Amino acid sequence: xxAVEQVDQVFVTAKRHVVDLAPLEFQxxxxxxxxxxxxxxxxxxxxAITTILERKGLGRIQNRLGPNRVGPYGILQPVAxxxxxxxxxSVQPRAAEKVIFFLAPVVLVIPAxxxxxxxxxxxxxxxxxxxxxxxxxxxxxxxxxLAVFMAGWASRNKxxxxxxxxxxxxxxxxxxxxxxxxxxxxMLSGTLSPAAIVSAQDTYTATIAHWNVFKPWGFAAFIVFxxxxxxxxxxxxxxxxxxxSEIIAGYYIEYSGFKFALFFLGEYLGLFAICGLxxxxxxxxxxxxxxxxxxxxxxxxxxxxxxxxxxxxxxxRGTMPRVRMDQLMNFAWKFMxxxxxxxxxxxxxxxxxxxxxxxxxxxxxIVATGYFALGEGLTQKGQYGKRTYKFAS
Amino acid sequence: MPSSFYILALFTIASGFFxxxxxxxxxxxxxxxxxxxxVAGLFLHLNAGFIAFAQILVYVGAVAILIVFAILLTxxxxxxxxxxxxxxxxxxxxxxxxxxxxxxxxFSTQLALRGTxxxxxxxxxxxTALMTSYVVPLEIIGVLLTVALxxxxxxxxxxxxxPPEAG
Numbered sequence: 033x034x035a036v037e038q039v040d041q042v043f044v045t046a047k048r049h050v051v052d053l054a055p056l057e058f059q060x061x062x063x064x065x066x067x068x069x070x071x072x073x074x075x076x077x078x079x080a081i082t083t084i085l086e087r088k089g090l091g092r093i094q095n096r097l098g099p100n101r102v103g104p105y106g107i108l109q110p111v112a113x114x115x116x117x118x119x120x121x122s123v124q125p126r127a128a129e130k131v132i133f134f135l136a137p138v139v140l141v142i143p144a145x146x147x148x149x150x151x152x153x154x155x156x157x158x159x160x161x162x163x164x165x166x167x168x169x170x171x172x173x174x175x176x177x178l179a180v181f182m183a184g185w186a187s188r189n190k191x192x193x194x195x196x197x198x199x200x201x202x203x204x205x206x207x208x209x210x211x212x213x214x215x216x217x218x219m220l221s222g223t224l225s226p227a228a229i230v231s232a233q234d235t236y237t238a239t240i241a242h243w244n245v246f247k248p249w250g251f252a253a254f255i256v257f258x259x260x261x262x263x264x265x266x267x268x269x270x271x272x273x274x275x276x277s278e279i280i281a282g283y284y285i286e287y288s289g290f291k292f293a294l295f296f297l298g299e300y301l302g303l304f305a306i307c308g309l310x311x312x313x314x315x316x317x318x319x320x321x322x323x324x325x326x327x328x329x330x331x332x333x334x335x336x337x338x339x340x341x342x343x344x345x346x347x348x349r350g351t352m353p354r355v356r357m358d359q360l361m362n363f364a365w366k367f368m369x370x371x372x373x374x375x376x377x378x379x380x381x382x383x384x385x386x387x388x389x390x391x392x393x394x395x396x397x398i399v400a401t402g403y404f405a406l407g408e409g410l411t412q413k414g415q416y417g418k419r420t421y422k423f424a425s
Numbered sequence: 426m427p428s429s430f431y432i433l434a435l436f437t438i439a440s441g442f443f444x445x446x447x448x449x450x451x452x453x454x455x456x457x458x459x460x461x462x463x464v465a466g467l468f469l470h471l472n473a474g475f476i477a478f479a480q481i482l483v484y485v486g487a488v489a490i491l492i493v494f495a496i497l498l499t500x501x502x503x504x505x506x507x508x509x510x511x512x513x514x515x516x517x518x519x520x521x522x523x524x525x526x527x528x529x530x531x532f533s534t535q536l537a538l539r540g541t542x543x544x545x546x547x548x549x550x551x552x553t554a555l556m557t558s559y560v561v562p563l564e565i566i567g568v569l570l571t572v573a574l575x576x577x578x579x580x581x582x583x584x585x586x587x588p589p590e591a592g
Contacts, residue, residue, distance in 0.1 A: 111484070132455070164475040164548050171478040174486025178458055181493055185451060197497075200490060224548050 034132045040329045043070075044156050065157035071148045079300045079336075080110035084345045085423050086348065093350035114293070122289035129186040136183035137294035142177035144301035151308040152227045154331035166224040169309055170211055175266070177203050177304065179272070179334075183295070186285035197280020200275030202263055205364035212372035213253040216379030217244055217313045226309075230317030239323045243316035248396040249378040250261035252403070253343070254314040256372050261310060263364070264302040272357060275353075283407035307341040308334075374402030430470055450496045458489035475548050523560030 037115050038045075054062045084099065084107060099106035103186060150165035152158045162168055177200050184196020215399025218224060220233040235242045245248030263270040273282045284295045311317055315337050318330035355363070378398040385391040440459035447453050461484040468477035537567070555563055 132452075164478055167475060167482065167548075169479040171481040171486070174482050177486060177490050178455070181490065182455070185493075185497075193497075197494075200494075204490065205485070358475060386445075 036327050040155055040331075042329075043154070064412070065418065067149075071145065071159065075145075075148060075304055075376060076297065077300055078304060079113070079297055081135065082304075082342055082346075083110050083113065083296075083302060088347070089346045090350045093347070117290050117293035120289040121267050122291055123286075125188055125286050127188040127287065129188070132182045132186035133286075134180050136186060137291045140176055140179035140298035141200075141294055143172040143179075143299065144298045144305060146172040147302075147305040150309070151305070152230050152317055153308075154329065155169050155204075156205075157318075157331060158227045162225065164224050165226055166186065166214065166218065168205055170207075170214075173207070173302070173306075176298070179298075180283050183287070184294075187283070187286035189286050189346070191280060192285045193283065195273050199266065199283055200217050200267075202273060202360060202364075204351070206260045206263035208362055209248060209364065209368035210264055211370045212369070212376065213256040213260060214309075214313055215372075215376055216253050219379050220244075220249075220375070220383055226312045226317070229300060230312055230319065233316040234304050234319045236323040241316050241319055241321050241323070242315075243314065243319075243321070245314040247314075247382065248392065248399050249375055249382055250314055252371065252375045252378065252399045254310070256368055256375065257310050257314065259349075260368060261303075261306040262345065262348065263360075265299060267303065268343050269352040269354050270360060270361060271349075271354060302340070303345065304338065307345075308319055310341065311337045359403065362410065367410050370406055371402055374406075375399060378402075430467075433463055433470060435464045436460075437467065454489060454492045454496055458485050459490065461485050461489060470542065475551055 047063070050066060051063050052058050061356040087109065088106070090097040096359045102108040102112045124130070147169050149160040150158065150162060150169055158165075173360050174395055180196050180199045180203070184194075184199070187193075217229060221229045223229060223232075233241065233243050240246070245254045264266075284292060287295060311334065318325050318334040320328060320333055376397045382391055382395045387396055437460050440456045440463060444456035444460055446454045447456060459482065464479040465477040465485070468474075468480055
């Protein structure tokens, strides 16, 4: 092994050494623990970093300072927030369904953590290798909807039930384009295993990587995926389930103290997981964009891309107004879903047209035609014409 | 038979039992979701990962939510006291007949109850089988589901105030 490979594989070799130290009968369980503990340590830490990044970044966008009292430049703010939520009293409504009210945040956080088990963080760094790993990712994501319903219903509050219903309708609608946007990648790499999908993108032509996002179908799928990911993780501009101004935090309005923090944690963990999946599917996972940058360890690439995507979502949150409920649903069913289906057609064209130039132009043509035709369909019929006000003149 | 099978089976049956017997319909729906989860666990126990995850995705993610929505939109979730909907004359023979059909099916199949190790089909083999030997059933199911979807949309469309003129 060269020095570069040694640095690249440092976690893999370290884990193997530790496992070898243990007696034979404990080796499987130690190996599993050594895969789980880093996930449990790294991602909640990343959550803490992201909260300060988000508050500082939003402050910068909105021309204010953001938190700046705790520690130098306010970087210890997450610690203060965490301690505050730990010590706060956990208030429970008297009419609430006790068991379900308690279980809801747990049911929300566990699937979010499970989803991390199939993402490749670096070369040979997949915690759980599985044949149907991609399906596993989407399957555990399905548990969140039930958790949201449990939270909203068990609170016995009309605002939380309203928020839960909004959230579930939104999640169900955007789950379909999310899964369909992953289909072209699966079609063309011929596998459901994230590690194999990444290694299929690990080739270079003239120093530029063969990431899926650089192909016409991959680009369209990536955009659909990003929008659906924002909606799935209730990020702005799709944060209607929280709707701070009308339904005051939606389905977790009645939660306080650490349970409230768990909802936040679950939401951000979901965001990280879905960003990790997007990186795996479209942005080449742990591979470098240019072949001369291959000396940088693969895990650094993964986490750099993850932070970049998270910053992108913060930027979107700071600059985009929230969409309306009917716009949200129209957009999901009349644009995102057909676009994802058309994109599958473009991927099929890419697969079956033999000549490289033709392949590019036909695939790009299908994507562009679909985009403009669907866009026309959305904006016509005077739906989004001049705004009329019913009650204010 | 390993103990994990019994744990999963007990979990599935117990949550199914509670899904029938609890008084609050939303609790029943949540227990039903739990029992779907148990069935997915049984699939995993048979080394059928793909089917297990598809089960979770479809049943826990969509069907359970659909049931919950249906309950909330149609039914008053408060429990009704002193009201029993049991009709013993009708229900006992009916449930016995259903149980007989299911048990007959269960005992007449030769399915293995244990994971068969490396012989479990991979996702690739499943896909190839679906697209070659079983393509006709797959397409028929696809058409059936599309028809059901269209029917649901037709039912949900707002009715016209005046009936359309004939001819």
